[in-house]
Amino acid sequence: MSNRPPGARQTGGSRQPAASRKPANPRTRVRSRAGTAPAATQRTAGARPRPAKVAERRVARSRRRILRRALAGFAGIVALAAMGALVWLVGWSDVLALEQVHVTGADASVETDVLAVAAPPIGEPLVRIDTAAMAVAVRGLPEVADVSVTRSWPRALTISVEPRTPAAVISDGSSWWQVDGDGVLFGNGREQPAGLPVLEAPTGDTIEEVAARAAGVAVLTGLPGDLAELVVAVTAETEASVELTLDGGATVRWGTADQMDDKSDVLLALLAEEATHYDVSAPAKPAIRP
Numbered sequence: 001m002s003n004r005p006p007g008a009r010q011t012g013g014s015r016q017p018a019a020s021r022k023p024a025n026p027r028t029r030v031r032s033r034a035g036t037a038p039a040a041t042q043r044t045a046g047a048r049p050r051p052a053k054v055a056e057r058r059v060a061r062s063r064r065r066i067l068r069r070a071l072a073g074f075a076g077i078v079a080l081a082a083m084g085a086l087v088w089l090v091g092w093s094d095v096l097a098l099e100q101v102h103v104t105g106a107d108a109s110v111e112t113d114v115l116a117v118a119a120p121p122i123g124e125p126l127v128r129i130d131t132a133a134m135a136v137a138v139r140g141l142p143e144v145a146d147v148s149v150t151r152s153w154p155r156a157l158t159i160s161v162e163p164r165t166p167a168a169v170i171s172d173g174s175s176w177w178q179v180d181g182d183g184v185l186f187g188n189g190r191e192q193p194a195g196l197p198v199l200e201a202p203t204g205d206t207i208e209e210v211a212a213r214a215a216g217v218a219v220l221t222g223l224p225g226d227l228a229e230l231v232v233a234v235t236a237e238t239e240a241s242v243e244l245t246l247d248g249g250a251t252v253r254w255g256t257a258d259q260m261d262d263k264s265d266v267l268l269a270l271l272a273e274e275a276t277h278y279d280v281s282a283p284a285k286p287a288i289r290p
Helices: 026-035 039-046 053-090 108-118 131-139 207-222 260-270
Strands: 099-104 146-152 157-162 168-171 177-178 185-189 232-235 244-248 252-257 276-277 287-289
Touching: 039 157, 099 108, 108 131, 108 146, 108 157, 131 146, 131 157, 168 207, 207 232, 207 244, 252 260
Parallel strands: 099 157, 252 276
Antiparallel strands: 146 157, 168 177, 177 185, 232 244, 244 252, 276 287
16 A cells, blocks of 8 residues: 555656756855856967067067178279179270271262261270260251261261262362262363263352352252253352253243243243253243343
């Protein structure tokens, strides 16, 4: 028989009464929570550098900065020294001094005159030679139309000459001059140059005389072939008074060197009528004198 008091309920198993259970110790829970810190907090606290290591790092960085500055200063000194040596080598030593002068584009006689007026300073460092002044001096020669003077490293100069091209010859009564399309006289000699037409024009150096020669050359060299065969002489006293002498003795007042084609066409048409003088200076109003 059971000793249960009357009215008591029977439960399954041998469950311990609730009153007999021991409650959890609250101090143990609190201690567990307080004693276990997060891993991240522990790592952060353990990674803090010590004051001595911080000081060592600062000293190392300072030394590296000082070394970089010293190296930069040394490199600057070396660069300045190298630049100074280069300046001395190029501008003052005889390592790159002038030894040879080459003249191109000129014949032997003109080459002699070019060297005489250029006066190249043999032995002078190339970089200190005034090539522009030399070019100006050479350009003053009548036979030279243009010139350039260049350094030919390491020890030479090259003078490149563009000579004037003769278009006609002019006599001054005792000698013969060659004249180019600009009216410049050059190449004076006792003998008449062969293969060039004769121009009768003043041989002075005034602007008006140079312009007269230029106009005469322009007419002389600009005549069409069928008309040029009939011309035996061209005279240019002034720029606006060019005249032609034909093989039959007739003269032609040509005027300026303008409207060359129109004047040529008109003159060829007028030659169908025999005359002693033709005037085509104004091709729209030509004139004939029997």
